Amino acid sequence: MAEQFTSACPLNCWDSCGFYVTVEDGKVKKVEGDSNHPITQGKICSRGRMLETKTNSKERLLYPLKRINGKFIEISWNQALDEISQKLKEIKDQYGTTAVLHSHDYANNGLLKNLDKRFFNCYGGVTELVGSICWGAGIEAQTWDFGQSYSHTPEDIYYSKHIVIWGRNVARTNMHLFQHLQEAKKRGATITVIDPIFNATAKIAHQYISVKPGMDGLFALGIAKEIVALGLEDKKFIQLYTHGYEDFLQLLNQTSWEEIIEITEVKRETFTKLAHIYTSGPTTTYLGLGMQRYENGGNTIRLIDALIAISGNVGVQGGGANFGNVQVGQSFDISALALPEQKTAHRTFSMMKQAEGILTAKDPEIKMIMVTCGNPLSQVPDTNMVRKAFQSTETVVVIDHFMTDTAQEADYVLPTTTVFEETDIYYSSMYHAYMNYGQAIVSPPGEAKSDLWIWTELAKRLGFGHYFDHSVDEFLKMGLGKLEAKGYTLERLKEQKHLLLPVQEVPWKEKRFKTPTGKYEFTSLAAEKKGLDGKLKKLFPKESYANNPALAKKYPYNLLSIHPMRSNHSQHYPLIDNLQSIKIEVSEDIAREKGLKENEQVRVFNERGEIEGILKILKKAHGKTINIDEGQWRKFGGSVNMLTSNEESDNKLGSILYDCLVDIEKVFKE
Numbered sequence: 001m002a003e004q005f006t007s008a009c010p011l012n013c014w015d016s017c018g019f020y021v022t023v024e025d026g027k028v029k030k031v032e033g034d035s036n037h038p039i040t041q042g043k044i045c046s047r048g049r050m051l052e053t054k055t056n057s058k059e060r061l062l063y064p065l066k067r068i069n070g071k072f073i074e075i076s077w078n079q080a081l082d083e084i085s086q087k088l089k090e091i092k093d094q095y096g097t098t099a100v101l102h103s104h105d106y107a108n109n110g111l112l113k114n115l116d117k118r119f120f121n122c123y124g125g126v127t128e129l130v131g132s133i134c135w136g137a138g139i140e141a142q143t144w145d146f147g148q149s150y151s152h153t154p155e156d157i158y159y160s161k162h163i164v165i166w167g168r169n170v171a172r173t174n175m176h177l178f179q180h181l182q183e184a185k186k187r188g189a190t191i192t193v194i195d196p197i198f199n200a201t202a203k204i205a206h207q208y209i210s211v212k213p214g215m216d217g218l219f220a221l222g223i224a225k226e227i228v229a230l231g232l233e234d235k236k237f238i239q240l241y242t243h244g245y246e247d248f249l250q251l252l253n254q255t256s257w258e259e260i261i262e263i264t265e266v267k268r269e270t271f272t273k274l275a276h277i278y279t280s281g282p283t284t285t286y287l288g289l290g291m292q293r294y295e296n297g298g299n300t301i302r303l304i305d306a307l308i309a310i311s312g313n314v315g316v317q318g319g320g321a322n323f324g325n326v327q328v329g330q331s332f333d334i335s336a337l338a339l340p341e342q343k344t345a346h347r348t349f350s351m352m353k354q355a356e357g358i359l360t361a362k363d364p365e366i367k368m369i370m371v372t373c374g375n376p377l378s379q380v381p382d383t384n385m386v387r388k389a390f391q392s393t394e395t396v397v398v399i400d401h402f403m404t405d406t407a408q409e410a411d412y413v414l415p416t417t418t419v420f421e422e423t424d425i426y427y428s429s430m431y432h433a434y435m436n437y438g439q440a441i442v443s444p445p446g447e448a449k450s451d452l453w454i455w456t457e458l459a460k461r462l463g464f465g466h467y468f469d470h471s472v473d474e475f476l477k478m479g480l481g482k483l484e485a486k487g488y489t490l491e492r493l494k495e496q497k498h499l500l501l502p503v504q505e506v507p508w509k510e511k512r513f514k515t516p517t518g519k520y521e522f523t524s525l526a527a528e529k530k531g532l533d534g535k536l537k538k539l540f541p542k543e544s545y546a547n548n549p550a551l552a553k554k555y556p557y558n559l560l561s562i563h564p565m566r567s568n569h570s571q572h573y574p575l576i577d578n579l580q581s582i583k584i585e586v587s588e589d590i591a592r593e594k595g596l597k598e599n600e601q602v603r604v605f606n607e608r609g610e611i612e613g614i615l616k617i618l619k620k621a622h623g624k625t626i627n628i629d630e631g632q633w634r635k636f637g638g639s640v641n642m643l644t645s646n647e648e649s650d651n652k653l654g655s656i657l658y659d660c661l662v663d664i665e666k667v668f669k670e
């Protein structure tokens with residue numbers, strides 16, 4: 001008999017949806033949107049619906065595997081856990097615990113996924129990754145400006161007169177914001193989309209502005225210059241609540257219109273139009289991750305924040321600089337789960353440069369890599385170097401659902417459970433503030449085990465099993481921490497399935513910022529404390545004509561690698577036949593310049609690597625722009641990250657994935 005359960009989406013996504021899941025004969029049959037969930041309102045995307053296919057896939061890993069003489073053979077859990085824990089013991093005795101690297105990303109939004117940190121901290125402290133390939137540059141930038149990166153509640157959009165979508169592919173990556181956009185438009189708000197690609201969001205906009213990739217900082221600076229020239233800046237806000245405005249003014253005065261127009265490739269009148277949009281608000285800005293994935297990415301987000309601040313859109317209903325919403329994650333007690341005080345040794349690599357770290361680390365060298373919730377051989381920049389690094393390491397352990405590109409390089413592959421086979425609380429620090437409850441509703445196939453079970457078994461063998469001697473509910477309560485006393489109890493959550501966390505709906509309403517001065521900082525003291533320049537600047541991407549004309553001559557095109565429509569990163573490619581080839585999208589001018597036609601086989605290349613695929617023409621894209629969606633598997637043509645750079649953003653905490661120059665040519669088959 002079919003039964004319906006309430007559950008939640010675990011995927012790393014803005015929307016963090018609620019689900020209805022139909023189960024029949026012990027199998028998941030259907031995943032639908034929870035019509036009771038205030039954000040989801042019954043609608044989910046195909047990635048969420050396909051979690052049914054993922055859970056039931058014949059390709060799932062079912063047994064622990066060990067590589068022997070280049071081949072994977074099935075072994076028992078006892079053998080796998082005994083051998084891995086023995087290696088962990090030996091490494092600790094011989095080299096110290098930091099000879100182990102924990103490589104991860106955030107592929108699952110579950111609260112209990114933080115228990116991997118508990119394991120590694122109780123083990124003694126391993127080499128950890130810092131920064132974020134995803135949003136690191138922008139989060140740090142907003143931390144410098146406001147003290148934290150906070151967003152307005154989704155419904156606040158209905159107070160906005162104007163909506164600016166800046167480098168966020170809303171229709172594809174943030175579907176419930178897209179629904180709000182359509183409704184807000186009906187109610188009279190104007191929509192402006194700023195993006196080098198004319199995407200599905202641009203189609204519903206009143207105006208679409210195409211900026212040269214990576215030059216948005218200068219575009220924001222130009223709008224701010226026009227606002228000041230017209231005398232439209234919010235003088236009271238600037239005077240009472242900001243620090244360092246003179247430095248910003250000086251930058252505006254030092255930058256000429258000729259330079260701004262030439263470099264951004266935006267017309268002069270567009271700056272005036274935007275100056276009026278920003279000062280006749282309230283105007284809300286939804287910043288995406290696009291323009292911060294450049295070497296100048298932190299500074300770019302800071303210049304956009306500065307524009308939002310001087311135009312009077314900070315701390316007001318219908319305004320806002322909506323990028324991340326870290327107040328959601330900050331509601332939980334992650335330390336109670338992770339026990340950072342247990343570690344006695346510590347070393348960090350930047351997430352972007354983990355391969356370089358592995359290849360060059362001394363005292364101790366990296367002897368073992370353990371991978372959880374990540375697929376670095378597809379997702380981390382410069383994957384050719386990542387492959388070399390993983391291949392050079394004695395022992396690699398990967399915990400996953402599928403035989404990914406990373407698992408292919410492992411010595412031990414451990415099969416883990418999917419969302420419907422384990423119990424957790426799910427939330428996202430990106431958009432709304434609901435936490436959702438998802439319980440185990442089917443049994444795992446084969447011998448797949450939860451990450452928590454694996455940590456517990458390894459901890460027992462290493463002599464610190466008592467730290468894992470708790471039930472799932474006890475761990476969840478630990479993670480809820482102070483929320484429980486405020487009435488956000490596990491019992492209530494189990495009953496209601498989702499609860500709105502107590503966060504600010506309109507951040508910075510009181511105009512008290514979490515910066516060192518307590519003000520909005522145009523010049524950042526937090527940056528200066530870190531030994532970095534806190535002033536706003538005029539910066540360009542690392543791989544641009546302005547910074548490296550020789551490189552730009554050799555490799556004249558900007559390669560973007562945006563998120564795929566139907567896959568969450570690398571996760572859905574093995575499940576969808578017609579995703580299993582590479583599509584190379586180019587702006588019309590490139591096709592013309594190079595004499596390339598739709599559906600021809602082409603090769604995109606730079607010094608780091610090359611990739612082949614079928615050419616598609618991108619209508620209305622910014623000149624000299626190419627896109628290859630990220631996440632592709634090696635067996636289907638390979639990851640676009642073979643071409644991307646592992647450098648860090650200006651503020652050190654982000655990637656420069658889209659800061660990537662390439663050339664393209666037709667492939668002649670014999």
Ligand SMILES: Nc1nc2c(c(=O)[nH]1)N[C@H]1C(S)=C(S)[C@@H](COP(=O)(O)OP(=O)(O)OC[C@H]3O[C@@H](n4cnc5c(=O)[nH]c(N)nc54)[C@H](O)[C@@H]3O)O[C@H]1N2
Pocket residue numbers: 012013014134135166167168169170172173174194195196197199211212213214215216287288289290291560561562563564565566567568569658
């Ligand atoms: N379908 C789908 N949805 C997802 C994901 C997925 O993999 N698939 N992943 C989730 C995750 S983890 C994240 S982080 C979010 C990311 O969500 P988004 O921020 O929407 O992610 P991106 O794919 O990077 O797309 C950003 C947009 O920025 C544009 N862009 C690139 N460079 C520039 C630039 O220099 N200036 C400007 N103005 N725009 C630029 C791109 O053309 C693109 O339209 O999406 C989440 N949602």
Ligand SMILES: Nc1nc2c(c(=O)[nH]1)N[C@H]1C(S)=C(S)[C@@H](COP(=O)(O)OP(=O)(O)OC[C@H]3O[C@@H](n4cnc5c(=O)[nH]c(N)nc54)[C@H](O)[C@@H]3O)O[C@H]1N2
Pocket residue numbers: 012104105106107108133134135371372373374375376379380381399400401402404416417451561562563568569570571630631640641644657
């Ligand atoms: N070129 C380029 N590269 C990018 C991006 C881009 O836009 N362009 N986007 C970047 C961004 S925004 C992000 S967030 C990263 C994402 O990078 P990743 O998080 O590494 O990518 P995913 O493919 O989502 O997932 C990684 C693996 O985690 C596994 N997994 C899922 N749930 C669990 C679980 O509960 N336990 C365990 N043990 N494993 C699990 C999945 O099966 C999958 O194989 O990629 C980044 N890389």
Ligand code: SF4
Pocket residue numbers: 009010011013014015016017044045046047048049175568
């Ligand atoms: S991937 Fe995002 S939009 Fe799709 S169901 Fe999950 S949370 Fe919702």
Ligand SMILES: [Mo]
Pocket residue numbers: 012134135
């Ligand atoms: Mo991300």
